[in-house]
Amino acid sequence: MEYKTNSKYPISHIIGFFLSLLLTFAAVFVALEAQLSFTIVMWIIGSLAVLQAGLQLFMFMHVTEGEDGKTNIINMAYSAFVAIVIVAGSVWVLTSGHAAH
Amino acid sequence: MDIKWNEILITGDPLILGSQIAIVLTVIAIVGGLTYFKKWGWLWREWLTTVDHKKIGIMYILSGVLMFFRGGIDGLLMKAQTARPEMNFLDAQHYNEIFTTHGVIMILFMAMPFLIGLMNVVVPLQIGARDVAFPQLNALSFWLFFSGAMLFNISFVVGGSPDAGWTSYFPLAGKEFSPGVGNNYYAIALQIAGLGTLMTGINFIVTILKMRTKGMTLIKMPMFTWTTLITSIIIVAAFPIFTVALALMTFDRLYGTHFFTLSSGGSDMLWANLFWLWGHPEVYIVILPAFGIFSEVIATFSRKSLFGYKSMVVSIVGIALLSLLVWVHHFFTMDAGPAVNSVFSITTMLIAVPTGVKIFNWLFTMRKGRIKFTTAMLWALGFIPNFVIGGVTGVMLGMAAADYQYHNTLFLVAHFHYVLIPGVVFAVFAGLYYWWPKMFGFMLNEKLGKYHFWLFVIGFNITFMPMFFLGLQGAVRRAYTYSAESGFAPLFLVSAIGSIILALGFAVFCYNIYWSFRYAKRNVSSDPWDARTLEWATASPVQFYNFAVLPEVKEIDAFWHMKKRNSGLVLKEEEIQEIHMPSNSGLPFYMAVVFGITGFFLVFEWHMAAAVAAIGIVIGLIIRSFDYDDGYHVPVEEIKNIESKWRKVEGGVKHHVG
Ligand code: HEM
């Protein structure tokens, strides 16, 4: 696979690395130092994790680059769609109306 | 482990005794025949170990024919039982088992292998490839499917059939209410077959995305290849849901968990929900390739390119997305409330839009075409009005409020047969008549084909049309009998008579296969229909490497334009190069055997035996990971030889310009 980096200096890797560090330390701080309730902590560190996963996909794993860039994006969008339909859909259907009582 | 031998073989029912004897005799005949004609080596080399997509396709199709026979007999038995009120031909339990096996076999072991078989034969040829992306995985797909299908099929003579419907709803399907081994067969056999299907999906996505020949961009692909691609994507999205649901069912039944039970906090409707999350996409998995077949057949025999190609593609993609958003229409009556039911009503009715677009595209393709009424084309023409009846009644059922009336009646049964039989079975027949010369080098008899068509279509309508009216009068589905006072008797009788005509049609088809094998003319050209796509650019039957030199594509209907321009048809000897082909392997067959044995032990809940047999599976995986065989090369001389034979006989394909 060929990458679209023009400069020899891997600038996006470095930015990605520092951003990842930042997000990780933020999560550690929220979990250990901030005095928040358990649920809020879980929500915050969960969101930070998703954010970091997305960041790494673009900065390190080059999802958008190479000949499969478009396929990868469609692939991930479709997977997200399927997962949301299955999980959110099931929860919605099974907890609504008479079915749930 | 205490084995109750007397419960393993089913005894006491004359029908089943008859089948047991028939099975034993058939097995003896096959084994005896193979030994007498010294065909074991041939069978092993040419078929059981093959990784050739065309042969795998043929094996899928053969399984489809067999399973249609089995499922059809089930259907006829049910029609016989309900022909008159209060009949005692089948008892309630037996009727339950038969509609269950009928439904499962028709959808998973008849429709699926027929379509996957045609996909296997045709798609690599249509995209100008030498095989699928992972040939050995393809063989494994087939053998796992076959293993699951056989395991499921022996249930009625060994241990007892599943009897909770093809939907296998809880709580009925749970251990509490169905303690026998029958429903274990459902959970385990479908799991094994489903693994094979999932691998097929992955294989075809990769094949179509990665192995198209030079110049064939996505929007130059033939329509059947498009539908196969989208179908494969739906398979990969939907089958894992079924895998998980079946695994949870297995845990519930074998290991006492409570995912779907009524007691201990289980949720029975969670099963229905997961089942249909897979089940509805599944019906699109079987209908989309069928749409692709009709597109090819209609374009070829109207002698025009497909009308509205791009809108066809958009419709398929639209159907694929919507197919994941409608599953609740199968249980509106669970009553998840007005919000849920309204949303799913609307998504359901929306599917009629892209489907309608496709129907009009087919009609416009035929408009002003020089239509040739071949048997394949007749099936495509018959499909349109019959499928529209299925579609319109589907929209009726899709209205949640109205569905409370139709639900669980024979109206529903008539509806889905009007969708599945024209949509899938007609398509498969169209595809078989159309591609038969490509597969075998001779045609099916057109005259017999027409008898087959008319008997089948008329029989089909006489069988299922009355069921709409029975359903509206209140006849429920899955009921083994009815009283004389109900007034249902005349329509049920008509329906039963129809099913005999239907069966006669199928018999003519089987006879046609036999007749054509013996007597049909062998020297048909490689392009007998004057067709449009690349599979017709090579020999019939296709040589094992498909194309001596991979064709180059410039536009849609590539082969048609090659013929028009008279370019690219003649093979230049100096362009021939060595061809790299994959080697045969016995491993997929071995895996089918060990999976089958493990599955069988699990069905009977002999856990230690199953664990031991499962070691065989692990051994297979280990052998595979140390397999460094990367195929062999076909020398140029051999290719020249093979090519000169078919090209000489016909004097080249260029004689068929339309
Ligand atoms: C060959 C001719 C066929 C006949 C005579 C036939 C007849 C029947 C009958 C009588 C029933 C049960 C009605 C009841 O609920 O009492 C039934 C159910 C069913 N059929 Fe067919 N059928 C045929 C073909 C097919 C095909 C081709 C498919 C699918 C591709 C199919 C799929 C099903 C399914 C899924 C059920 C529901 C099973 C259940 O209730 O669990 N049938 N059929």
Ligand SMILES: [Cu+2]
């Ligand atoms: Cu549905």
